[in-house]
Amino acid sequence: MNPDAKQIDLKNFKQVLGAENVSEDETSRQLYSQDIWAIGETADFIISPQNTEQLSEAIKIAARDKVKLNPRGGGMSYTKGYIPSKEKTGLVDFTKMDKILEINQEDMYVTVQAGCTWKTLYEALKPLGLRTPFWGPLSGFSSTIGGGLSQNNAFFGSGTHGPSTDSVTSLTVVLADGSIVKTGTAASPHGKPFWRQYGPDLTGLFLSDAGALAYKAEATLRLIPTPLAEDWMSAEFDTRDDWAGAMAEMGRLGLACELFGFDPSLTKVRMKRASLTEDVKALKNVIKGQGGLIKGLKQGAKVALAGRGYMDNVAYSLHAAVEGHSQAEVEAKTKTLKAIVSRHNGKDIENSIPKIVRSNPFGPLNNILGPEGKRWAPLHGIVPMGDAVKCAADIDAMFETMKPEFEQHGIYTGALFTTLSNNGFLIEPVFYWPEEIFSIHEQTVEPGVLKRVKRFDKNPEATAIVEKGRQNLLDIFSQYGAAHFQIGRTYPYLKNMSPETQSVLKMIKSGLDPDHLINSGSLGLE
Structure with missing residues (x-):
């Protein structure tokens, strides 16, 4: 696309969307062309439609002039989900299409x-x-x-x-x-x-x-x-295998609406990140979320008395929230889950974490940085329940072989486990490492938090080790035939499919988007 064509295209976009909804501002283009993990090619422009009809008209312009456009929502990708991988690419910013229609x-x-x-x-x-x-x-x-x-x-x-x-x-x-x-x-x-x-x-x-x-x-x-009743439970385990095994057994029953766990490293990170101010905010929401003052004060008092010290020596923690039509129903579910904990050599601990998570579901996204200001990047795989213990062991073994490199470069890892329905077990290792942050971090993390954290210089050597660790994770997940969310331009989706399936996918893409203008490169489809 030559420069003159580009100018004509933008004029047409402005006619359809309004000049205020078409941006060539360099700062905005750079910001929107990065995600939590990587910086892509800088987008040539950004369009911000406000409804389906405007979006349709804008896409017609792009189709006519063979302009590549990548869709961008909230920008929380960590797999290069929307960032341009090619020059001469625009971005569709969906944040102005933010209405509840019915x-x-x-x-x-x-x-x-x-x-x-x-x-x-x-x-x-x-x-x-x-x-x-x-x-x-x-x-x-x-x-x-x-x-x-x-x-x-x-x-x-x-x-x-x-x-x-x-x-x-x-x-x-x-x-x-x-x-x-x-x-x-x-x-x-x-x-x-x-x-x-x-x-x-x-x-x-x-x-x-x-x-x-x-x-x-x-x-x-x-x-x-909305379910009328809810209950919570937390437990600790001394070994990874007991922890993962208990989660898998619980997951198969499908009793917990949220079932998640932290390895010892991630537990320490989460406890270190929380501040007294955040604890007070969380406590207020626990009290408000209980549906009655007496009940709310009772649950809030339990959280306050527990504090955070009870997690200091926890090895592997597991947390569950259950919900139902009556208190008797949720208590019966919790009783069943606690019996599984006992069978896997676990023991009950205070249930403050699932209470707080449920009472504060959508807080500011300060956790896209580590508590010391280190960069944060997760990667995950979804495996069958029966493979969870072995897959987790293989990941730990791989991390152990990389330990000297991690220690040399100030890198540490943690892991979050959670379940999906009663047949998916999600394992999400997380990397923290000293590296310069991006403008997306500056925009997303609260200013008060940014003031407190340390700033690091560019550190390509450490980032290269993290990249090596991520690739090793992808290799392990591939051995288990794992599924992935946020495929983007990171997970080897197309590569891992059979030739016959690849052929079908390519036919679908070519039939719907013959010029490969929509988010070119995602799913492995160039």
Whole structure:
């Protein structure tokens, strides 16, 4: 695309979107062209549509002039999910498509624009006594629903309801030529977006696609009544195998809406990061979240009395939240989970962590830096329940072989485990290392936190060791046939597929996006 063509293109974008929604500002372009892990090619421009029709018209302009456009939501990728890998690429910023379009309490669905955050949706539904089955990732403060459905998410509700994509009934997407396509029952002339399974699952085609097949404009998710009761439990284990084994057994039952655990290193990081001010804020939310003053004060007092000291000597910790229609139901679930803890040589500890996590679901994203200001980068794999213990052992063995390199460069690791429905076990090792932070860290982390942390100079040697560790992790996960969220440009999705499956994927991409203009390079599809 020559410079004159580029100028004409931007004029056309401005006519459709308004000049204020088309940016060539260099600072913005650089910021939007990086994620938590990497900096890509700087985008040539950024467009910010406000509705599906504007998005469609903008994509028609891009299609006509063969302009590559990558979709960007909240920007919380750590796998190069949206950052340009090629020159002459623009970005579609979805954060102005942030509205809730319909809450249908009779038919039990909610429709949102793709740029609506999980936090916004949760807070709008809460006064109505409603919720989506999966109701947000830990990054839901900033993460958009459209981004989450492109990348897929784990956490709130995923222990019983699966990942974010399992709660979707219908999508409205814009194809590479600008045409608008609705899926599920919404595709019929008089249909509502209430049901996904009507003929081939076209909704599923555009989910977990790393934003490579179409631009998500709107999404419809199921609604459920907010459960009336909840309970929590925490436990500790001396060994990794007992810890992972207990989580796998619990996960198979599907009783816990959230089931997660920290290895000793990550536990220390989380305890070190928390401040007294944050503890007080968390305590207020625990009290407010209990539905009654007496009950709230009782639970808040338990958290306050427990403090954080009880975690000082914990080796491997496990935490669960359960919910149901009555207190008797949730207490029965907790009793079953505690029996599993005993069978795996664990013991109960204070349940402050799951209480606080549930009461403060969408806090500021200060954890994209380590407590000392070190860079943070996770990588994960989803394995069958029966492979969890062995896969975790293989990862620990690999980290042990890299220990001298880690120590030399000031690198340390931790691990988060969680479950997805009753058949997926997610293992997420995390790296912390001394390295210069990006402007995305400067923008995302709260100013008060940034003032307290240490700043590091560029450290390519340490980053190269982290990259080596990440590749070793990918190799281990591949040996287990692991699945991955946030495929982006990091996980070897296409490479790990059979030749026949690769052929089908390439046919789909070429049929929908023959010029490979949509998020080129994601999913391994150039």
